[in-house]
Amino acid sequence: MAKSHYLKRSIQDRLFDIFNCSFMIILMFVMVFPFWNTIVVSLNEAIDGIKGNLYFWPRVFTFNNYTNLFRTNTLVDAFYVSVSKTIIVTLLNVFFSALAAYILSRRDFVLKKILTIALVVTLYLDVGLIPQYFNFRDLGLINNYMVYIVPGLLGALNVIVIRTFIYGLPESLAESAKIDGAGEFRIFVQIIIPLCKPILATVALWVAVGAWNSWFDTYIFASSKQHLSTLQYEMMKLLSSAMIQSGSINPGIAATGSTSAVTVTPNSVRSAITIIAALPIIFIYPFLQKYFVAGLVIGGVKG
Amino acid sequence: MPESNTKISRAVNYTPKSKFWKTIVGQRALILMSLPIFAYIYIINYRPLKGLVMAFQDYRPGKAEQKWVGFKQFEILFSDEAFLRVIRNTLCMSLINLIAGFFFAILLAILINEIKHIVFKKVVQSISYLPHFLSWIIVTGLISTFLSSDGGLINDFLIKLGLITDPVHWLAQPKMFWGIVGAAHVWKEMGWDSIIYLAAITGISPELYEAAVIDGANRFQRIRYITLPGIKSTFIVLLILRLGWILNAGFEVQFLLGNGIVSDVSQTIDIFVLKNGISLGNYSLATAAGMFKSVVSLIMITIANYVSKRIGEERLV
Incomplete structure (x- = not known):
């Protein structure tokens, strides 16, 4: 039955498939090639790279562009700041968002309505950059490592998503624990958190990606302290300096300010940093993809 | 002490106001847990709102009294x-x-x-x-x-x-x-x-x-x-x-x-x-x-x- 149907497919149908397939292949090429080419440039000898015509494979293979980056303390420090703030903010945000979600999931809670409104309003209310800047200044967060941590301790959307998940859990579990004499906090830590692992993984992923990718907080709140710089911000500085030079590449400049004898070009440095900044995400993405996408579906439910 | 306790519980049973207090006491753990969250939301999301008054001032940093200029x-x-x-x-x-x-x-x-x-x-x-x-x-x-x-x-x-x-x-x-x-x-x-x-x-x-x-x-x-x-x-x-x-x-x-x-x-x-x-x-x-x-x-x-x-x-x- 299925086979005869297949045989009956019209020419038009097949043309459509061929066209569709080609379109998808072109699309994948457009999505992947920029990365591939950047990897190629970053693995090619810098001076040789100026000659151009580097497409699919490095001409003069070298790791120098990478080893050179990590020879200077600037980028090593920035890398540590990026990693540490991502880990800390992710753990704390997941914990506090889950806590708020648990509290809101208790249908009879007296302050439930006020807390819900207070949270949801933050999703739509944009206080603006300048008032926020003054607020952070009053709180002593400017040029302080805490500016990466404190503003990201709780996410309203995360709370709502986790709460929706808790609603789906059987209520009897928490109740039987209560009868056994467990306090609220203990129920939260020992029962709710383990049960919420899948949604917490999704939220953790969102927060981690956001924290890793952020550069604006560094730019606005911590740009005058070099030791607070992050990988994304170092990348941004290189990008803007490359824009100012707008084309005029001076071969042989040690763009990272290193005193080493190895020569690099703005292009080779930029390619190497791009790959380092993108690598963690590209690396974890295939393994955690279902969590990345699961979040969108759950987030959509709330609407 | 025990006497006053029974008094309270008796009161709790009869007036709506004390029913409210009973809920509060019953949910004190939840309320306690929600307080830091309220405080946090206030500090990060609502406290900056007061900075909006700058839009109606001629704000100069360091001055104690800011000049109001309306719109x-x-x-x-x-x-x-x-x-x-x-x-x-x-x-x-x-x-x-x-x-x-x-x-x-x-x-x-x-x-x-x-x-x-x-x-x-x-x-x-x-x-x-x-x-x-x-x-x-x-x-x-x-x-x-x-x-x-x-x-x-x-x-x-x-x-x-x-x-x-x-x-x-x-x-x-x-x-x-x-x-x-x-x-x-x-x-x-x-x-x-x-x-x-x-x-x-x-x-x-x-x-x-x-x-x-x-x-x-x-x-x-x-x-x-x-x-x-x-x-x-x-x-x-x-x-x-x-x-x-x-x-x-x-x-x-x-x-x-x-x-x-x-x-x-x-x-x-x-x-x-x-x-x-x-x-x-x-x-x-x-x-x-x-x-x-x-x-x-x-x-x-x-x-x-x-x-x-x-x-x-x-x-x-």
Whole structure:
């Protein structure tokens, strides 16, 4: 039955498939090639790279562009700041968002309505950059490592998503624990958190990606302290300096300010940093993809 | 002591007021746990609201008494050609991103849905979602490398095709800027935005397609008469929600790709606030500009949410 149907497919149908397939292949090429080419440039000898015509494979293979980056303390420090703030903010945000979600999931809670409104309003209310800047200044967060941590301790959307998940859990579990004499906090830590692992993984992923990718907080709140710089911000500085030079590449400049004898070009440095900044995400993405996408579906439910 | 306890419990049973107290006592653990959360939300999200008074002052840092000027800052804003241009840029780039974004997301969803090979389909989906998770820093880095006027691959390619003779400095062309920003958005987000339409298409009853095949409908007719009507309601709801956020044109791309030559077309309201507030120290003017955006956005988003909810309900009925 299925086979005869297949045989009956019209020419038009097949043309459509061929066209569709080609379109998808072109699309994948457009999505992947920029990365591939950047990897190629970053693995090619810098001076040789100026000659151009580097497409699919490095001409003069070298790791120098990478080893050179990590020879200077600037980028090593920035890398540590990026990693540490991502880990800390992710753990704390997941914990506090889950806590708020648990509290809101208790249908009879007296302050439930006020807390819900207070949270949801933050999703739509944009206080603006300048008032926020003054607020952070009053709180002593400017040029302080805490500016990466404190503003990201709780996410309203995360709370709502986790709460929706808790609603789906059987209520009897928490109740039987209560009868056994467990306090609220203990129920939260020992029962709710383990049960919420899948949604917490999704939220953790969102927060981690956001924290890793952020550069604006560094730019606005911590740009005058070099030791607070992050990988994304170092990348941004290189990008803007490359824009100012707008084309005029001076071969042989040690763009990272290193005193080493190895020569690099703005292009080779930029390619190497791009790959380092993108690598963690590209690396974890295939393994955690279902969590990345699961979040969108759950987030959509709330609407 | 025991006597007073019984008194309280007796009172609890009879008056509504003490019933309230009983709830409070019963939920003291939850209340205690919620207090830090209230405090946190207040400090981070609501405390800055008091900074909005700067919009009605002539704020000078370090002065104890600030001068109140009423709506002067707003008058300055709306007589400033630069600010009007910034609003125009924001709206135009937002609209371009919106139209191009919707078009490509829907096109991609429909075409992905037509792929029959499951593994190929999965690969296409995975690859198309990936750029969504990369920062704008990385994406604009890639863009400026590819569009670069010396050694940029786009110029290379166009020269080899014979379409241009000399490399073009794309990012220094005011006429190209909105298009580049729109293309960047499409590249980064089309895969991700297509997910929701794919979900909507999955929700269409397969019987409809089967019946259409029996009636002799070809692929285009099935797309035109079944798939497109099937995602119409999703499209409308998303469109309304996105229109609510129209003043949020994003500013990262514009900020990162913008330069002196294209600043007339590249600056959005957010960049105006950033430039005037943080770089130039015109705190009051910047606060006023930011407040204008926030208030208009808040109103539009509220209306959009209300309307989309109404439509969503009608769809369910």
